[in-house]
Amino acid sequence: MKTKEQKWMEQIQRGNRRAFKKLFDHYSDYAHRIAFAITKNSHDASDVVQETFIKVFRYAHTFDLKKPFQPWFYRILVNEANRLFQQRADDAIQMETDKIDFFEQHQKLNEFDHLEIALEKLSENERIILVLKYVENFTEKEISLMLELNVNTVKTRLYRARQKLKSIIERIDLND
Numbered sequence: 001m002k003t004k005e006q007k008w009m010e011q012i013q014r015g016n017r018r019a020f021k022k023l024f025d026h027y028s029d030y031a032h033r034i035a036f037a038i039t040k041n042s043h044d045a046s047d048v049v050q051e052t053f054i055k056v057f058r059y060a061h062t063f064d065l066k067k068p069f070q071p072w073f074y075r076i077l078v079n080e081a082n083r084l085f086q087q088r089a090d091d092a093i094q095m096e097t098d099k100i101d102f103f104e105q106h107q108k109l110n111e112f113d114h115l116e117i118a119l120e121k122l123s124e125n126e127r128i129i130l131v132l133k134y135v136e137n138f139t140e141k142e143i144s145l146m147l148e149l150n151v152n153t154v155k156t157r158l159y160r161a162r163q164k165l166k167s168i169i170e171r172i173d174l175n176d
Helices: 004-013 017-039 042-058 069-121 124-135 140-147 151-175
Strands: none
Touching: 004 017, 004 069, 017 042, 017 069, 042 069, 069 124, 069 151, 124 140, 124 151, 140 151
16 A cells, blocks of 8 residues: 555656645654754755755656655755755855955066066066066077077077076065
């Protein structure tokens, strides 16, 4: 003989929404108590129960009418609670990642500010050669053609400009 739950599930599988309402009315309070015992939070328990019933409705066709309903139902409920916990853990990790990203971005902005200040302290020729090489990514040969300089002169000026820039940045960092 079929249980009332099996009968409801059979009717739900045929698309009977009233049977689903009966199932919901019969199990929602008890499911909420179980979900609350798991989550320790009424709001979370309500979310778990809601998602559980959505899954019951959506996957009713997978329920084996020869098997008892409660183990199937509570497996869905526990899985939804676990999914909620996993989502919260993922959200917490994402928040930490966002904090780290913000911090790193802030650090990079500070470094960029230092670089910008340091570049302003260079001569125009030093600034131009560094920008052409490291911002615009031109080769030493291309820079030599643009500035009408010997390639070795470009390399020497790049080296000196880098050294001067490094020295200026170190002084800025010491003053912070």
